[in-house]
Amino acid sequence: MDRPNILYMHSHDTGRYVQPYGYAIPTPNLQALAEQGTLFRKCFCAGPTCSPSRAALLTGQNCHSAGMIGLAHRGFSLQDYSRHLIHTLRKAGYKTALAGVQHVDRHGAERIGYDEILPQTGTAAGVAAAAEQYLRAAAKERADGGGAQPFFLSVGFVRTHRVYPEPGPREDARYCLPPAPLPDTPETRHDMACFKAAARELDMGMGQVLDALRNAGLEGDTLVICTTDHGIAFPLMKCNLTDHGTGVMLIVRGPGGFDGGKVCDAMVSHVDVYPTLCDLLGVDRPAWLEGESLLPLVRGEAEEIHDEIFSEVTYHAAYEPMRAVRTRRHKYIRRYDDRGRPILPNCDGSVSKDLLLEHGWAERAPQPEQLYDLVFDPNESCNVAADPAYADVLAEMRSRLDAWMERTDDPLLGGLPVPAPSGAKVNDPDGLSPNEPVRTVP
Numbered sequence: 001m002d003r004p005n006i007l008y009m010h011s012h013d014t015g016r017y018v019q020p021y022g023y024a025i026p027t028p029n030l031q032a033l034a035e036q037g038t039l040f041r042k043c044f045c046a047g048p049t050c051s052p053s054r055a056a057l058l059t060g061q062n063c064h065s066a067g068m069i070g071l072a073h074r075g076f077s078l079q080d081y082s083r084h085l086i087h088t089l090r091k092a093g094y095k096t097a098l099a100g101v102q103h104v105d106r107h108g109a110e111r112i113g114y115d116e117i118l119p120q121t122g123t124a125a126g127v128a129a130a131a132e133q134y135l136r137a138a139a140k141e142r143a144d145g146g147g148a149q150p151f152f153l154s155v156g157f158v159r160t161h162r163v164y165p166e167p168g169p170r171e172d173a174r175y176c177l178p179p180a181p182l183p184d185t186p187e188t189r190h191d192m193a194c195f196k197a198a199a200r201e202l203d204m205g206m207g208q209v210l211d212a213l214r215n216a217g218l219e220g221d222t223l224v225i226c227t228t229d230h231g232i233a234f235p236l237m238k239c240n241l242t243d244h245g246t247g248v249m250l251i252v253r254g255p256g257g258f259d260g261g262k263v264c265d266a267m268v269s270h271v272d273v274y275p276t277l278c279d280l281l282g283v284d285r286p287a288w289l290e291g292e293s294l295l296p297l298v299r300g301e302a303e304e305i306h307d308e309i310f311s312e313v314t315y316h317a318a319y320e321p322m323r324a325v326r327t328r329r330h331k332y333i334r335r336y337d338d339r340g341r342p343i344l345p346n347c348d349g350s351v352s353k354d355l356l357l358e359h360g361w362a363e364r365a366p367q368p369e370q371l372y373d374l375v376f377d378p379n380e381s382c383n384v385a386a387d388p389a390y391a392d393v394l395a396e397m398r399s400r401l402d403a404w405m406e407r408t409d410d411p412l413l414g415g416l417p418v419p420a421p422s423g424a425k426v427n428d429p430d431g432l433s434p435n436e437p438v439r440t441v442p
Contacts, residue, residue: 003093003281004255005138005222006152009209011202012050012101012161013238014228016249017179018199024177025199026170029207030251033226037253038262038298044309044326045270048230048238048245049316049346051076053270055104057227059083060274060289063312065408070315072106075424075441081105083288084112085274086152092283094152097134100127101156103229114154124159124205131155132212139216150221155209159202162233162348164194171196178352180379181236181244187351195232223254223280225273235353235361239316239346241324241333242372242380246311256280257298266297266304267328290408310404314411314418317345317434318427321412325401331380332397333370336412340365345427345434362432371397 019027020034021041046056047063055061055068055078063069067079078084084104086096090113097116098109105111120130131153138151167173171193178188206226213219231237231245238245250268252258271291278285279293296302313322320343321336341362347353371385371394384390404410411418420426425438 002221003150005150005218006089006094006277007209007213007222007224008152008154009157009206009224009226010054010101010154011157011159011206011228013230013233014160014199014202014249015231015237015244016247017160017195017232018203018249020251021249025196027199027203029203029210030226030249033206033210033224033253034251035261036259037224037251038258038260038264040250040252040264040266040268040294042265042267043227043248043250043269044243044246044267044311045230045248046310047312048240049313050229051103052312052314053229053248054102057270057273058085058104060085060271060286060291062271062290062310062408064314064410064412065288065290068104069411069418070420070424070426071317072104074315074317074426074438075106075421076315077106077421078104081112083286085277086113088274088278088283088286089152089281090115092281094150096152097154099130099134099153099155101158102154103156122158124157124201125208127155127157128205128208128212131209135209135212135216135218139218142218155206157202157205159205160195160198160232162350164191164198165201167193167197168200170200179232179234179237179244181242181381182234182352183355185355187355191234191350191352195234221255223256223258223277224252226251227270227273233348234350235347235356238348239313239320241311241313241322242331243326243374243378244380246324246326252294252298256295262298264294264297266302267306267309267326268294268297269306269309272305308400308404310401312410313346315420315424315426317438318343318429318431319417319420320346320429321416321418323401323405323410323412325397325404326374327397327400329374330393330397331370331372331374332394332401334398334401335366335368336416338368339429341430342366343429345429345431345436347434349433349435357432369394
């Protein structure tokens with residue numbers, strides 16, 4: 001098989017809140033992509049915060065293994081930029097290009113090493129237009145006889161990051177259902193209507209790119225990977241280690257078995273994307289990869305590739321060290337601080353956040369250990385860590401997490417707190433908002 005082109009489309013803060021996952025959020029272009037490709041119902045990010053999640057996917061490593069324990073625009077960076085996916089692809093004969101967001105280096109994409117960085121405006125339409133122009137040029141190059149070299153095109157959308165647009169006629173707040181962790185009130189319904197408007201703009205942008213791919217005659221030769229970094233930017237979701245924060249969309253279409261409208265229920269992680277591409281392209285996996293290939297799942301050779309999935313937070317706006325392990329039945333979350341109140345700067349401002357604060361959220365102490373039975377408590381709202389009936393499960397989940405932290409040389413094992421790099425900008429954990437004044441690490 002000739003090596004396919006790779007179109008990697010990614011969004012901000014979308015979780016699984018799109019139509020193919022059953023939500024009343026019309027995203028017809030993503031729905032069509034799912035019906036043509038493979039939808040992974042239980043994909044999880046390696047960290048429910050922007051740069052660490054992206055770094056994990058693009059290096060095939062857990063966030064702390066990649067060195068990305070905080071946000072790139074606040075001064076955190078990859079430990080080794082040569083481990084970024086594009087360098088393995090370049091050795092396999094690929095040319096690489098970026099349109100839109102990358103968010104793994106604060107200085108811009110030049111340090112990452114893309115062959116081409118496409119000029120565009122920051123809007124979804126602007127990013128899509130830049131990608132469209134690139135795809136037309138790639139098709140022309142192939143038609144002129146010079147297109148033997150496959151491409152990797154990363155197309156990054158800011159949507160659905162806050163600030164959201166106001167809802168339009170199709171997003172009537174009266175008929176919206178807020179996300180599961182939040183109460184159903186006029187405020188949260190309006191907030192969700194605004195999210196739906198952002199999702200509509202995201203879907204239109206991604207649809208424009210997919211149309212351009214088809215119009216360029218490149219659809220049959222291109223593997224499309226569509227995902228997001230983590231859960232949506234609502235309280236108790238983004239930057240939280242429940243499935244509300246770590247559950248992400250992943251839709252893949254194209255060569256290798258990712259076609260036919262398949263739906264996969266196996267647990268998979270963002271760190272599995274890199275080894276999947278290595279196996280699909282027939283190139284050696286780099287020694288640092290920590291994921292597994294998705295190919296056995298889509299080819300019907302395996303029903304599962306993981307019996308445990310891990311996720312983590314170290315820094316977001318503020319320091320909040322947490323680790324988690326998930327099996328099909330249980331979720332275990334451990335905090336590494338002694339906080340008596342939530343770390344509110346790690347939650348973006350919104351009317352939903354204001355509502356919780358009005359009802360005393362700031363005084364609710366975080367739980368140092370959390371254990372959830374995902375069959376009887378899929379919303380992870382009833383912590384059974386202190387329930388004697390779950391003592392054996394708790395011991396097992398603690399052991400799984402400890403073993404992973406040892407295996408991956410987690411910096412939390414070296415003592416607390418984990419230091420931020422010099423020059424990093426961090427919020428006071430006792431603050432209320434990520435927009436408050438920050439401290440620069442000396």
